Amino acid sequence: MTTSMQSEIRTGANDLQYNGMLELKKKCGVCLKTESKYTCPRCNLSYCSLLCYNSTKHAGCSESFYKDCFLQEMKSKEAVSTSEKLRILEMIKNLDEDCVDEAEFDDSLHSRLExxxxxxxxxxxxxxxxxxxxxxxxxxxxxxxVDEWKPWWTSHEKNLVVELDESSVEGKCATSSAIPQRKLNVPKLTELLKSKEPSPLVSNNLVEVLYTYAYHCRKYNGATTDLPSESGFNLISGSTFLLNGLTRPSLEEALEITMSACSNHNRDTAVPHETIEVLLDVYHILLGPDKGNVTLYTKVSLAECHSYCTALKRCRELPSTVNRTLVKNALRKLEFLYAWADHAFLEFPVLALRVFGIYKSKISLFSEHEMHKMSRSHQGHPPVKRDLITEL
Missing domain, CATH: 1.20.5 (Single alpha-helices involved in coiled-coils or other helix-helix interfaces)
Structure with missing residues (x-):
């Protein structure tokens, strides 16, 4: 036998030995995926990590191990009185009973919903x-x-917000949610329009989009990011500017139409008090966090809307009322509004006050309407009797 043949035989034998060793390596007995690294000293179960060790499959052994360690530690502590030991043992017993009851409840509910x-x-x-x-x-x-969601746009520097009658923002600012870290990289407005000047009605489109965004954030308790494609569809359906490219001649008309569109899209039978309160959200967004950064909240809101429409665009199937071209156009409109916000930042304080004025007007009419309904109620004011048949 030649030297080269002997070398090949030795190499083959080494390979077989190595492969055999690999086969002997056990996989985790809990997840059955990862190679095991440890062995339980009580039941000899092979496991890969602490997560698998504490899993429900190994819960009986691991909990018993921890309990034994705890009891052993108690025995070694002479300073612990007998009454204290009995009290702690009673707590452990009650905890075990609660865990059993909870497990039985979960199993019962799971079986019923299966x-x-x-x-x-x-x-x-x-x-x-x-x-x-x-x-x-x-x-x-x-x-x-469900925990009530506190909008992030209610946080402002002191003395920035106009003092409201009953809708005080103190307290809201301290507990508001974190500001989403979103922004868009878009060209400047001068690059988009070149030598043209933006229309003075762009602000109406912006307020309309902000209202639709705030409306659905309120409706879904801040969980719009959980279903971004659905949020994109709701956004386009609630804004006639994003849906049809229509620009309203006045701010009042733009808000009136988008309030109606949002209610109709969500099958709301009437415009409730909460729908009017969304105007106050738009006011807060337009104010921004402070005087030196008035457009921040608006740009974050537009970037959020852009992410929702992007998720909608990526869907394999779209709702029947929208198509991919419409969604692409909506994305371009949002990018344009984002660039306009940077360009027209000086208009934001005045625009915010205009929205606030519309809010005050609508909430006043709503209050008068409610007072009128109360005055016509039967409590203390019986209805006027009328003859069913009048002689002619």
Whole structure:
């Protein structure tokens, strides 16, 4: 046998030995994916990480291990009195019972909802017990079911906001959510228009888009980023400027139409008090955080809208009322408004006050309407009797 053949045989034997060693390496007994690195000293289970060690598959062993360690530590502490040990053991027992009850509850609810279409609200409701239904309704009534979202645009420097009658912004500013870190890289307005001057009605389009954005942020409790493509569709559907390219001749008309469009798109039967309050959100956005950066909130809002429409554009299938060309045009319009905000920053304080004036007018009319309804109610004011048949 030649030297070269002996070398090849040794190489092949080494390869077989190495491959055999690889096969002997066990995978994690919990996730069954990653190579195991450790072995449980109690049950000899091979695992890859602390996450797998503490998983539900290994919970019985790991919890028992921690409990034994704790009890052993208690025995070694002479300073701990017998009554204190009994109290702690009672707490552990109660905790174990609570965990069992919670697990049984989760298993029961999971089994009841198994095979049920979770989008079918009626079917899900029927599977809930009477206590669960009562707990849900109580949470809706008290507002404890979902934490109330505090808009990030309500945070301003001191003395920047016009003092309101009942809608004080103090307190809101301290608890408002974080400002989204979004911006757009767009050319300057002079580069987009070249030698042309922007229309004086651009501000009407901007306010319309901001209202639609704030309306849906309020409606979905700030969770618009969870479904960006749906938010993009809602945004375009609520703004006639983004949908049809229409520019309204007055700020009042632009707001009136977009308020109606948002209500119709979301199947709201009437314009409630909360819909009028969205005008106050637009006012806050136009103010910005301080006098030196009045356009920041507007540009962040437009960048958010741009991200929603971009997500809508990437969808394989679009709703029947929009198409890809329409979405592309909406993106260009948002980019134009973003460039205009940088160019016309001096107009923002006046524009904010105009929106605030419209808000005050509408909220005053709404209050008068409510007072009129109360005055015509039957409480203390019986209805005037009228003859059903009048002699002619």
């Amino acid at each position: 095979g049920i279409n979770l989008d079918d609200h009626d079917s899900v409701w029927e599977k809930l017990t009477a206590d669960e239904q009562a707990e849900f309704l109580d949470g809706v009534k008290n507002g404890t079911l």
